Amino acid sequence: MKGKSAAVIGSGIAGLAAAIRLAVKGFDVTVFEAAAEPGGKMGEKTILGYRFDTGPSIFTMPQLIDELFQLCGKNPRDYINYQKLNPVFNYFYEDGTVINAPHGAEKFAEEIASKTTEEKETVLRFLQACETKYKLTHKVFLERSLHKPLNYLNYETLYGVLNFGKIQAFKTMNEANHRQFKDPRVIQLFNRYASYNGSNPFSAPATLNVIAHIEINMGAYFPVGGMYSVISALYKLAAEMGVDFKFNTVVSSIITANGKATGLRTAETAYPFDIVVSNMDVFNTYQDLIPDAPKPKLTLRQPKSSSVIVFYWGIMKMFPELGLHNIFFSRSDKEEFHYVFEKNRVFADPTVYVHVSSKVNESDAPEGCENWFVMVTVPNNSGQDWDRFVRLTRKNVIAKLNTALKTDVQPLIGCEAILDPRRIEAETFSAFGAVFGNASNSPYSAFLRHPNFSSKIKNLYFCGGSVHPGPGIPLCLLSAKIATDLVK
Numbered sequence: 001m002k003g004k005s006a007a008v009i010g011s012g013i014a015g016l017a018a019a020i021r022l023a024v025k026g027f028d029v030t031v032f033e034a035a036a037e038p039g040g041k042m043g044e045k046t047i048l049g050y051r052f053d054t055g056p057s058i059f060t061m062p063q064l065i066d067e068l069f070q071l072c073g074k075n076p077r078d079y080i081n082y083q084k085l086n087p088v089f090n091y092f093y094e095d096g097t098v099i100n101a102p103h104g105a106e107k108f109a110e111e112i113a114s115k116t117t118e119e120k121e122t123v124l125r126f127l128q129a130c131e132t133k134y135k136l137t138h139k140v141f142l143e144r145s146l147h148k149p150l151n152y153l154n155y156e157t158l159y160g161v162l163n164f165g166k167i168q169a170f171k172t173m174n175e176a177n178h179r180q181f182k183d184p185r186v187i188q189l190f191n192r193y194a195s196y197n198g199s200n201p202f203s204a205p206a207t208l209n210v211i212a213h214i215e216i217n218m219g220a221y222f223p224v225g226g227m228y229s230v231i232s233a234l235y236k237l238a239a240e241m242g243v244d245f246k247f248n249t250v251v252s253s254i255i256t257a258n259g260k261a262t263g264l265r266t267a268e269t270a271y272p273f274d275i276v277v278s279n280m281d282v283f284n285t286y287q288d289l290i291p292d293a294p295k296p297k298l299t300l301r302q303p304k305s306s307s308v309i310v311f312y313w314g315i316m317k318m319f320p321e322l323g324l325h326n327i328f329f330s331r332s333d334k335e336e337f338h339y340v341f342e343k344n345r346v347f348a349d350p351t352v353y354v355h356v357s358s359k360v361n362e363s364d365a366p367e368g369c370e371n372w373f374v375m376v377t378v379p380n381n382s383g384q385d386w387d388r389f390v391r392l393t394r395k396n397v398i399a400k401l402n403t404a405l406k407t408d409v410q411p412l413i414g415c416e417a418i419l420d421p422r423r424i425e426a427e428t429f430s431a432f433g434a435v436f437g438n439a440s441n442s443p444y445s446a447f448l449r450h451p452n453f454s455s456k457i458k459n460l461y462f463c464g465g466s467v468h469p470g471p472g473i474p475l476c477l478l479s480a481k482i483a484t485d486l487v488k
Contacts, residue, residue: 188333194208308424314365378393
């Protein structure tokens with residue numbers, strides 16, 4: 001294998017993982033990145049002494065990061081460390097209820113029982129069912145290609161098929177959660193997990209409740225130094241493994257010949273490669289880089305996920321009632337998701353997520369201050385008046401936080417930056433600014449995600465949140481594993 005060459009388009013977390021895995025296989029790997037630094041959506045910025053992670057902020061399954069270092073014969077702790085979170089989330093409701101969600105099923109169930117009308121045993125049964133979903137799906141759907149028939153000839157797949165009813169693929173999250181719980185606050189809490197992959201809990205399959213198991217039962221973590229430290233560590237590892245990085249370099253096309261990917265082209269030159277891996281959104285890969293190639297029309301026509309508006313605020317005060325992760329719930333999640341997915345508009349009373357990394361990494365804000373990453377779910381970009389939507393959302397978010405925190409947020413904002421679907425689309429090459437690729441709003445959505453390889457163009461592979469198995473840090477890492485395992 002020595003001497004074979006591979007190109008990776010994009011240095012998001014999946015692109016970095018794919019580059020490392022290919023280097024372990026003996027490939028000479030070159031990563032092409034349009035930006036000046038690695039990370040893709042998982043970036044960072046500093047404004048007037050406030051440091052912000054600009055993208056994903058919820059970190060689970062750190063063993064998938066550690067595995068990359070172990071594959072290279074390295075000790076992960078020489079590169080990165082993690083802190084297990086407890087509590088994991090703080091949930092704020094309009095009626096004044098505050099749930100401080102601890103790690104672990106027992107403690108979590110006790111907290112729910114003490115703050116709502118649900119019984120501890122009811123919550124424990126639900127979390128046990130979520131764990132069962134995970135055990136039935138992770139080997140079959142998350143760690144293997146769904147598009148290779150031989151992958152179905154194993155015990156795990158047979159076991160999964162025999163227990164298919166337990167994953168509740170033909171019941172929506174909201175239906176399953178309503179059947180399990182009576183307290184609307186608890187239903188809303190578990191419905192929110194659909195937003196982790198940009199989906200609608202009133203349409204998405206209850207299979208997605210597996211996310212609750214991963215976060216609550218398995219645990220959530222925070223990387224020492226912030227989320228971008230994960231990217232920094234993987235970039236360092238890739239460089240040590242001989243991966244070459246070409247930053248500020250936009251790929252203009254993938255070169256094909258006789259049904260094979262043979263290289264890629266930039267504005268300056270053409271590069272020959274034995275294989276090409278695209279970490280770019282699969283929709284844009286086909287539209288922009290191989291426009292004349294046969295397209296998987298069914299996959300590319302699938303409805304896109306939601307997007308987000310993010311306000312990066314330097315807050316000139318400390319709020320002891322806030323933790324690292326905080327959710328301020330809408331009065332009506334049904335109406336909220338209807339606005340996002342049916343009306344393609346922002347909702348006047350959105351659920352607001354506030355991430356404050358300075359709670360753990362104190363250097364992320366000046367003394368006596370906090371860095372707030374404030375995010376709401378919005379539609380993807382279909383030509384809406386985003387300037388107006390951003391103004392309305394900012395006003396509504398501040399009003400909601402003022403009520404919940406009994407303060408006036410506006411004069412506390414010492415600095416601000418804003419991210420909206422237009423910028424997401426332009427800066428990260430995400431089709432329509434849809435942060436999570438295709439939505440998962442049908443029982444068949446897992447099977448409709450694009451495979452990690454091209455069936456029409458040999459030696460062309462795909463990784464990242466827009467392809468199988470889906471968005472989010474763990475799934476992006478698994479997409480890189482699946483894609484590179486297919487490379488012979």
